[in-house]
Amino acid sequence: MGDARRSTSFFTEQHLSYADILPPLQVRARIEVAVLNFLKVLNSPAPAISNLPTIKRKASNSRVNQGLLTDVSWIFLSHAFCTKSLTRENTAKSFIRVWKVMEMCYEILVLEKRVTQRELFYKLLCASPDYFASQLQVNQTIQDVVALLRCSRFSLGIMASSRGAVAGRLLLQEPNEETVDCTTCGSSGYAISGDLDLLEKLVMKTDAHYIFVIEKHAIFQRLAEDRVFNQIPCILITAKGYPDIATRFFLHRMSQAFPEMPILGLVDWNPAGLAILCTFKYGSIGMGLEAFRYACNIKWLGLRKDDLEIIPEESLIQLKPRDMQIAKSLTSSEILQDNYKEELAVMVESRRKAEIEALYFHGYDFLGKYLAKKIVQAHYI
Amino acid sequence: MEGKRESSGPNHLLQKLRDFTHSIVEDLSHSRSPVIYIHRFRNYCTDISGNCYCIHDSFKGVEILTLQRECHARRLAILLRVLLIVQQLLQENRHGSKRDIYYMHPSVFREQSVVDRAINDICILLQCSRHNLNVVSVAKGLVMGWLRFSEADRIFNCLNHPDTAHSIPVHVEEVKDIISVADYILVVEKESVFQRLANDCFCKTNRSIVITGRGYPDIQTRRFLRVLIEQLHLPAYCLVDCDPYGFDILTTYRFGSMQMAYDTKTMRLPEIQWLGVFPSDAEKYSVPQQCLLPMTSEDRIKTEAILNRCYFQRVVPEWRVELQLLLQSGVKFEIEALSVHSLTFLSKEYIPTKIQGRSFM
Numbered sequence: 001m002g003d004a005r006r007s008t009s010f011f012t013e014q015h016l017s018y019a020d021i022l023p024p025l026q027v028r029a030r031i032e033v034a035v036l037n038f039l040k041v042l043n044s045p046a047p048a049i050s051n052l053p054t055i056k057r058k059a060s061n062s063r064v065n066q067g068l069l070t071d072v073s074w075i076f077l078s079h080a081f082c083t084k085s086l087t088r089e090n091t092a093k094s095f096i097r098v099w100k101v102m103e104m105c106y107e108i109l110v111l112e113k114r115v116t117q118r119e120l121f122y123k124l125l126c127a128s129p130d131y132f133a134s135q136l137q138v139n140q141t142i143q144d145v146v147a148l149l150r151c152s153r154f155s156l157g158i159m160a161s162s163r164g165a166v167a168g169r170l171l172l173q174e175p176n177e178e179t180v181d182c183t184t185c186g187s188s189g190y191a192i193s194g195d196l197d198l199l200e201k202l203v204m205k206t207d208a209h210y211i212f213v214i215e216k217h218a219i220f221q222r223l224a225e226d227r228v229f230n231q232i233p234c235i236l237i238t239a240k241g242y243p244d245i246a247t248r249f250f251l252h253r254m255s256q257a258f259p260e261m262p263i264l265g266l267v268d269w270n271p272a273g274l275a276i277l278c279t280f281k282y283g284s285i286g287m288g289l290e291a292f293r294y295a296c297n298i299k300w301l302g303l304r305k306d307d308l309e310i311i312p313e314e315s316l317i318q319l320k321p322r323d324m325q326i327a328k329s330l331t332s333s334e335i336l337q338d339n340y341k342e343e344l345a346v347m348v349e350s351r352r353k354a355e356i357e358a359l360y361f362h363g364y365d366f367l368g369k370y371l372a373k374k375i376v377q378a379h380y381i
Numbered sequence: 382m383e384g385k386r387e388s389s390g391p392n393h394l395l396q397k398l399r400d401f402t403h404s405i406v407e408d409l410s411h412s413r414s415p416v417i418y419i420h421r422f423r424n425y426c427t428d429i430s431g432n433c434y435c436i437h438d439s440f441k442g443v444e445i446l447t448l449q450r451e452c453h454a455r456r457l458a459i460l461l462r463v464l465l466i467v468q469q470l471l472q473e474n475r476h477g478s479k480r481d482i483y484y485m486h487p488s489v490f491r492e493q494s495v496v497d498r499a500i501n502d503i504c505i506l507l508q509c510s511r512h513n514l515n516v517v518s519v520a521k522g523l524v525m526g527w528l529r530f531s532e533a534d535r536i537f538n539c540l541n542h543p544d545t546a547h548s549i550p551v552h553v554e555e556v557k558d559i560i561s562v563a564d565y566i567l568v569v570e571k572e573s574v575f576q577r578l579a580n581d582c583f584c585k586t587n588r589s590i591v592i593t594g595r596g597y598p599d600i601q602t603r604r605f606l607r608v609l610i611e612q613l614h615l616p617a618y619c620l621v622d623c624d625p626y627g628f629d630i631l632t633t634y635r636f637g638s639m640q641m642a643y644d645t646k647t648m649r650l651p652e653i654q655w656l657g658v659f660p661s662d663a664e665k666y667s668v669p670q671q672c673l674l675p676m677t678s679e680d681r682i683k684t685e686a687i688l689n690r691c692y693f694q695r696v697v698p699e700w701r702v703e704l705q706l707l708l709q710s711g712v713k714f715e716i717e718a719l720s721v722h723s724l725t726f727l728s729k730e731y732i733p734t735k736i737q738g739r740s741f742m
Contacts, residue, residue, distance in 0.1 A: 113724050114580050116573040119717045126669045126721045159576050162546060186535045188520050188548035194576070217519040218478055221551065225476065240519075314487040357484040364475055 021196060022155045024109045030149045031106050049086045052098055052148060093131055097141045098148065100128050105145065108157040116159050117142070154196050154245070164247030165189035165220065166237045168229035169208040170254075175201050182235070187225040189236070194246050204257045210234040210375065211254060213298055215241070215267040215276050219356050219367075228368045232375065243279050248294040251280065255296045263296055264380050266371075269303035270319070270353030271326040274344060282335050299380040302370070303354055305346045306379075315358035319351045339381045391471045394514070397507045398468055402461070414448040417457065419502050422642040424649070425690040433691050438646050456499075462489055463499040470515040476552070478518050505643050511600065512554065522549035522602035523575055526590035527563040528609075532556050543584035546575065549592070553604040559612050563590045565736065566609060568653065570596070570621040570630050574716050574727070581728040590615075597630055600641070603648045606634070610652055618656035618741055620732070623663070624676075624713035625683035628704065631655055636692055654741040657731070658716055660706040666731065672718035676711050684708055699742045 022030075041050045086095045104123060108115055115123070117139060124132040132138060146153055154160055167189035170182040182190050193199060212234055214220045220238040229236065235254070239247035255263060265280065267273030280298045308316075319327075327348050330336060336344065347353060359366050374380065408415040420440030426433050435441075446453040466482050469475075483496045490496050504511055511517075523546045528539045532550040539547060540562075550556055567589050569575050575593040578584070584591060590609065594602040610617055619634055621627030635653050637645035663673060676684075684707060687693075693701045707713065720726050735741060 108724075111724070115724065116576055116717070118573050118715070119577070119720055119724065122672055122715075122717045122721050125671045129671045159573075159580060161572060161576065165548070184535050186532055187551050191523075191546060191548055193545075218480065221519050222481075225551075312487060314491070315484055355480075355484070357480050358487070360477075360481050360484045361487070364473075364477065364481075 020151050020155070021200075022151045024112065024155070024157070027149065027151050027155050027157075028106060028109050030151060031102050034102065034149065051086075052095060052144075094141065094144070096128075097131050097137065098144050100124060100131060101138070101141045101145050102149075105156045105158075114157050114159045120158065152196075152245075160194035160196070160246050161244065162191055162194040162246060163241075163244045164192035164237065164239045164250060165217075166192060166235065166250065167220070167224040168235040169206055169233055170235045171205040173203040173205075174198065175203075183227075183229060185224075187221045189220065189224055189238075192237075192246050192250050194244075196246060196249055199246060199250055199253065202253070204254060206235060206258060206261075208233045208235045208258075209261065211251070211258075211261055211263045212236050212301070212371070213251065213263060213265045213277075213280055214238040215265075215273055216356065217241075219266065222367065226365070226368060228371065231368060232372055239276075242276055245294070248280060248283075248296075251296055251298075252294040262380075263298040264301040264375075265298050266302055266356065267300075268353065268355045269305070269307070269343075269347065270355075271323045271330060271344065271347060273303075274300075274340065275326050275330060278330065278335060278340075300340070300343075301374050301380040303356055303359075304381070305343055307359075308354065310362070311354055311358045312361055315361060316350075316352040316354050319347065319353055323353060324348070391474070391513075391515075394507055394509060395468065395471055398464060398471075401506065402464070405461075415457075417446040417506070419444045419446065420505055420643070422505075422645070424637050424639060424642045424645045425692050427689045428691050435691050435695075440643075456495075456502075459490060459495050460499045460502055462486060463496060464503060467503065467514045467516070474515075476515045476517045479516060482516070501643065510644050510647055511641075512552075512604070517551055517601075518599060520549050520551045520601045521596075521599045522592060522594045522605065523547065523572070524549050524590065524592045524605070525575075525579060526561075526584045527588050528559070528561045528590050530556050530559040544579045544582050546579060549601050549605045551601060553601055553608060556605070556608055559609065561590060561609075561613050561615070562588060563613070563615060564588045566590045566592065566606070566613075566615050566617040567656070567732065568606065568617060568619045568634060569593045569716075570619075570627055571716070574620065577717075577720065577724075578728055581725050583728040583732075587728075587733060594630070594634075597633060600648070603634065603637075603650070606650060606653075607648065610650065617650065617653045618736065619653050620656050620658070620716065622713070622715045623658040623660055623707065624715070625680050625687065627658075628684070628687055632687065632690070632692075635697075655700060656735055656741045658714070658719065659703050660710060661703065662719075663710075663712070663714060666719060668714055668718050669721055672721060673712035673714050676707075676713050680713060681708065697742070703742070 038050050041048055086092050101120075101124065104120065104127070118135065120142075121132070121135045121138045124138060142153060142156070142158065145156065149156075165188060167182050167185050167187075171179050172182065172190065173179045180190055208229070210232065212223070214223065214236060215238070217238060217240040220236055220240075223236055228234070237247065237251055237254075251263070255261075265277045267277050277298065277300055280296055283295050327344055330344060331341070356367075359370055405415045421442035421444060422440050423435065425435050446457055448454050448457065463482060466477070466485055470477055479496055479500060480493065482500075483490050483493050500511060500514065500516055503514060507514075525539055525546045526543050528537070530537050532552065533555045537547055537550075539545065564587075569578070569591065570593070572593055572595045575591060578591055583589075592602065592606060606617065609615070619631050621631050634650050637649040641648060662668070684704060688701065688704050688708075693704070716727065719731055
């Protein structure tokens with residue numbers, strides 16, 4: 001059954017744009033091919049300067065794909081090309097920037113090193129001061145290279161930060177290393193490495209029944225300190241805010257290793273919390289080409305509008321303009337399922353939001369009880 | 382020893398708490414207003430003559446709260462409310478954050494800031510540190526290197542993998558059995574520099590412990606550093622960007638922050654030395670012109686404000702010289718500017734030669 005699922009999704013992927021995680025030699029090969037193709041056209045009987053096809057990373061080019069046999073949906077960017085041409089004035093410089101970044105990444109891969117995005121900015125600033133003026137330009141150009149070469153940012157040699165943490169009933173083993181038991185990792189948990197190669201090789205074992213994805217570090221720390229995984233057999237994971245690739249990758253691996261285990265999200269009741277949940281669920285448009293590989297079927301456990309009954313009025317906070325902005329972009333992205341849209345509508349109409357900490361009104365141990373009750377009632381959407 | 386004297390253990394604090402409440406009840410039962418003295422602390426001022434009293438850790442003023450003024454009455458009510466929660470935390474041996482405390486009685490507190498102030502006042506009144514009240518926050522810092530220690534039931538053994546990052550533990554008072562074969566401790570401002578050192582396997586070739594606070598260091602990072610320095614007696618070097626924020630972070634490590642001035646004694650690190658990046662390093666290490674970014678007017682204002690702090694005259698005049706150079710040159714640069722020509726320059730040359738050549742302040 002699993003194989004049938006996998007092969008069906010393979011066919012639907014054929015026309016999608018996606019980026020692979022590749023070893024350095026393959027990335028170098030792709031760069032060499034790009035250069036050779038360019039030179040071939042330049043040296044042909046009808047010489048021309050090739051255009052660079054990159055993928056438009058805008059909401060208008062994104063769609064949500066519903067899995068046919070799986071419950072997983074994800075964002076993908078279709079082949080809406082936005083060509084960069086040396087001959088057109090407004091794209092000439094960005095055309096050159098793409099080549100410059102490819103050159104720099106190639107050099108770094110040859111050295112078998114990695115760089116941070118900031119270091120890359122400074123190197124490009126010094127090597128090509130006329131073309132690079134800001135970190136933002138560098139970041140955008142990197143995404144263009146990702147689109148062009150169809151390989152992930154990490155494969156290009158750019159370091160990812162380690163933001164996420166995991167705790168609970170999970171045994172992790174790196175090849176030839178000691179097994180790490182995540183129940184003994186203290187209240188800060190096991191730090192999820194930014195090295196995707198390493199994460200790929202981790203062997204995971206568990207006897208948990210649930211995976212809780214937690215938005216905020218403080219809540220993760222509280223649950224880990226209270227050892228909630230001893231009362232409810234579970235794994236806790238957090239990205240400490242907006243999820244990074246490494247945490248999403250780790251969660252994705254867990255969902256594949258333990259396909260029957262429900263993944264439940266605990267976020268603040270506000271547009272930002274819902275946006276974070278959706279990023280785990282569908283991926284993000286800005287990283288559209290890499291996103292879909294790490295989408296998971298995560299369900300919304302809390303906080304939800306029904307929980308407002310147990311939260312005192314004074315704990316509700318006014319929505320700020322930024323919250324309204326996020327709400328607007330969520331609605332317009334058309335990825336929300338109906339019950340999520342309802343929740344968002346209540347937030348916007350009441351102009352209120354609530355943090356998970358508001359539950360502490362009922363005492364410190366209330367959070368564990370809240371989770372247990374929700375699970376028993378299977379009260380997640 | 383970590384934390385203030387033994388009189389900060391939970392039982393002692395609970396006793397002090399009871400005594401404090403008892404005295405208030407006594408006053409009220411005799412129809413007098415309680416008079417609460419809250420000492421004011423600061424760890425620097427703008428007196429550059431060098432004659433100020435900031436060098437002493439005693440209080441620099443006092444606030445007197447009585448029930449005669451309504452705002453004081455409210456402040457006292459909040460303080461007592463928070464004190465009740467703290468008592469619960471201590472009795473149940475639980476920990477909470479300032480935010481958690483706010484949410485327990487949001488209708489009474491109405492704002493996070495009043496809770497924050499109440500906690501500071503309680504620390505001053507009971508003469509203890511914030512963590513003694515079991516009020517903690519999330520742990521932000523990272524550590525790697527030749528270090529082994531245990532925290533409660535968990536053993537952090539970085540010795541097998543000196544280049545793997547670990548989170549700095551939340552409950553620093555539970556850190557025990559510290560073993561290290563390092564020669565020094567390196568504190569870096571930014572996570573990206575920490576990552577660079579890890580990627581270069583810095584700790585494999587240099588026997589050191591590397592710590593980052595990921596920006597402005599939180600309480601745990603500063604306390605952890607202090608424990609390491611006190612127990613291991615190792616020199617500590619600080620590597621920050623050559624810009625006003627870098628200096629502010631350096632001074633936070635060295636002198637403590639104004640916000641936590643009442644607890645400076647336990648959190649400052651007088652042993653920490655400034656390894657770099659000095660404004661004079663720009664020329665010395667041939668930092669390319671394009672990497673020298675112009676200082677904005679806010680940068681100038683901030684640098685001048687930092688320079689006006691009294692400890693620059695009294696304690697670290699040599700830092701003052703470099704900061705003035707920064708103002709004069711009008712440019713700032715980040716640590717990454719040093720890696721432009723060679724990614725491994727920082728770990729293979731800059732840091733080791735600076736430490737060996739004792740070119741730190």
